[in-house]
Amino acid sequence: xxxxxxxxxxxxxxxxxxxxxxxxxxxxxxxxxxxxxxxxxxxxxxxxxxxxxxxxxxxxxxxxxxxxxxxxxxxxxxxxxxxxxxxxxx
Numbered sequence: 078x079x080x081x082x083x084x085x086x087x088x089x090x091x092x093x094x095x096x097x098x099x100x101x102x103x104x105x106x107x108x109x110x111x112x113x114x115x116x117x118x119x120x121x122x123x124x125x126x127x128x129x130x131x132x133x134x135x136x137x138x139x140x141x142x143x144x145x146x147x148x149x150x151x152x153x154x155x156x157x158x159x160x161x162x163x164x165x166x167x
Contacts (some may be wrong), residue, residue, distance in 0.1 A: 083089055147153040 144153070
């Protein structure tokens with residue numbers, strides 16, 4: 078940015094003080110707005126996590142019901158998971 082020459086007069090001093098005060102108010106306003114938006118974003122993240130958990134629970138229930146339905150209709154035979162256990166030391 079090019080430097081501009083400012084004459085040291087009382088009028089310029091008053092103008093720049095007003096501009097500085099306005100810039101400080103603008104900064105404070107933007108800072109408060111940022112804080113509010115971050116708070117809202119965090120609440121949305123929390124809500125999304127709760128919804129994700131609820132959806133996951135619903136999918137688990139639906140998948141279990143589907144497995145039981147397939148087994149009862151004879152489409153799938155139950156699988157034993159005993160071969161997946163860890164060997165025990167004697």
